[in-house]
């Protein structure tokens with residue numbers, strides 16, 4: 676899987692070398708390339724922003740550097756088509772270009788699962804007050820474009836959102852996580868929040884571990900854990916519960 680990231684803060688993504696993904700990159704499972712948007716500027720000040728038409732506070736990112744950078748990435752990728760995972764993916768062979776945005780659809784585990792199947796994703800990290808709309812419109816001529824929100828709060832740019840998304844789908848890419856079983860039982864994987872976890876010692880500060888977990892009775896343990904998931908989801912995120920469990 677190839678991932679391209681466009682940003683004015685390329686050093687921000689050194690974090691991807693440290694985390695779980697460092698090994699995935701070394702093993703060639705995920706090929707991450709970071710592009711400095713300012714490399715596509717032509718003026719002495721390497722300008723990437725300007726005042727908004729129609730007025731308003733702040734600055735908007737100019738379209739030219741974006742158009743040039745995205746074209747270069749897509750042209751380069753066209754020369755070496757990444758093979759989509761067998762029997763998976765959107766079926767649309769065009770690359771996927773994702774722009775974090777407060778105005779985007781909310782990123783969920785379902786989005787992460789879908790992204791993990793893509794052979795190539797380009798992430799565009801905006802800054803300032805956002806990117807000129809024509810960048811999204813122009814890119815949509817040759818790629819699938821998605822505006823994605825991390826949640827209902829405003830960040831200063833797309834970099835944190837892209838880091839979170841890459842971690843969320845990266846860990847689902849086969850070969851990235853040592854024990855694939857650990858991916859099945861986690862929160863949101865079955866639409867419910869996770870059950871509480873315990874480990875040794877059996878008694879800690881006067882607090883014991885639920886007896887069922889010490890029983891070795893796997894069917895009872897599984898039933899208890901599912902009940903805990905439903906109780907916790909009902910308490911914390913009732914909107915996630917399927918109608919029949921509300």
Ligand SMILES: Nc1cc(-c2ccc3ccn(Cc4ccc(CN5CCCCC5)cc4)c3c2)n[nH]1
Pocket residue numbers: 731775776777800801802803804805806823824825826827828829830831832833836
């Ligand atoms: N989930 C999530 C993703 C982001 C995100 C993603 C990408 C960028 C790029 C820039 N910002 C900062 C920003 C964006 C919007 C505004 C509002 N402003 C109102 C007037 C018209 C212009 C826009 C303010 C500052 C970003 C923020 N935040 N939260």
